[in-house]
Amino acid sequence: MFGQTLAQRLARRYRREGDAYLVEVHLRELRALFNSLDPAPFLDKDLDDEAEQYIVGAVEEFPLGTPLKLVFHVPATTPDGPGPALLADSIRGYFDYRAAHAGRRLDLLLRQGRLSLLIGVGFLFACLGARSVVVGTLTGTLRDILAEGLLISGWVAMWRPLQIYLYDWWPLVRHLRILRKIRDLPVQLRVTGRPPAR
Numbered sequence: 001m002f003g004q005t006l007a008q009r010l011a012r013r014y015r016r017e018g019d020a021y022l023v024e025v026h027l028r029e030l031r032a033l034f035n036s037l038d039p040a041p042f043l044d045k046d047l048d049d050e051a052e053q054y055i056v057g058a059v060e061e062f063p064l065g066t067p068l069k070l071v072f073h074v075p076a077t078t079p080d081g082p083g084p085a086l087l088a089d090s091i092r093g094y095f096d097y098r099a100a101h102a103g104r105r106l107d108l109l110l111r112q113g114r115l116s117l118l119i120g121v122g123f124l125f126a127c128l129g130a131r132s133v134v135v136g137t138l139t140g141t142l143r144d145i146l147a148e149g150l151l152i153s154g155w156v157a158m159w160r161p162l163q164i165y166l167y168d169w170w171p172l173v174r175h176l177r178i179l180r181k182i183r184d185l186p187v188q189l190r191v192t193g194r195p196p197a198r
Contacts, residue, residue, distance in 0.1 A: 006063075010061065010062065013061075014058075017069065019067045020067040020068055020069045020186075021062065021066060021067070021068050021069070022068075022069050022071050023055060023058045023059060023068055023069070023070050023071065023185075024071045024072075024073060025051065025054065025055065025070075025071070025072050025073065026073045026192075027072060027073065027074050028074075028075065029074065029075075030072070030074050030087070030189075032048065032051075033047060033048060033051050033072065034046065034047060034048060034051075034090075035047065035048050035049070046094065047091075047094050052094075052098075055070065055182060056178060056179070056182065059178055059181060059182050059185075060178055064177055064178075064181060068181075068185055069185060069186045069187075069188065070091065070182070070185045070186065070187045070188070071187075071188045071189075071190055072087065072187070072188070072189050072190070073190050073191075073192045074189065074190075074191060074192065075191070075192055076191050076192065084187070084188060084189040087187060087189050088186075088187035091182075091183075091185075091187050092183050092184075092187075095179050095180075095182045095183035096183050098179045099176060099179035099180045099183055102172065102175055102176040102179055103176055105172060106169065106172045106173060106176060109164060109168060109169060109172060110164075110169060112164065113161055113164035113165055113168075113169070116160045116161040116164060117161035117165070119157070120157045120158040120159075120160065120161045121158070123153075123154060123157040124154040124155065124157055124158060125154075126154070127150045127151065127153050127154030127157070128150075128151070128154055130150050131146075131147050131150040131151055131154075134146045134147050134150065135147050
């Protein structure tokens with residue numbers, strides 16, 4: 001298992017058609033794909049949480065440049081529902097909305113990072129200035145304790161902006177790219193012979 005390449009692992013879990021891997025969702029009925037509590041018209045409905053998590057999780061397994069296709073299987077006994085074009089528009093609209101929301105979260109985080117950096121740098125300089133006053137005016141153990149405390153406090157104030165700019169932003173960027181990729185995937189609706197087993 002550990003010696004397998006990424007391509008081998010993906011080939012075991014996903015079928016291919018031509019150059020594209022298939023992200024397949026098997027449904028008992030098409031309306032199961034959508035949140036039953038959402039009163040909006042079909043095109044504006046939210047996806048069911050489990051369906052969204054499955055689709056996002058599956059797409060995350062692939063490198064971003066891998067061609068994918070989103071395929072929904074419904075049994076032939078399903079009552080007439082929306083056609084493939086309407087389903088594709090609904091999926092695109094939903095993931096476009098989710099991508100816009102993720103983009104706003106990223107913008108908010110970066111704005112928070114800029115403000116945190118400004119506050120942190122200001123506080124660091126204030127602490128360094130106070131430290132130089134302490135070192136120049138006091139002597140002995142009290143001077144050492146205050147000087148080291150001010151130095152540590154100044155650098156601790158830089159922790160949050162460093163966390164944002166070193167670690168917090170890039171998972172949000174990747175998630176945004178995943179959502180945009182899903183939004184742009186080709187969507188197919190395929191009718192199968194029988195309902196999927198539970």
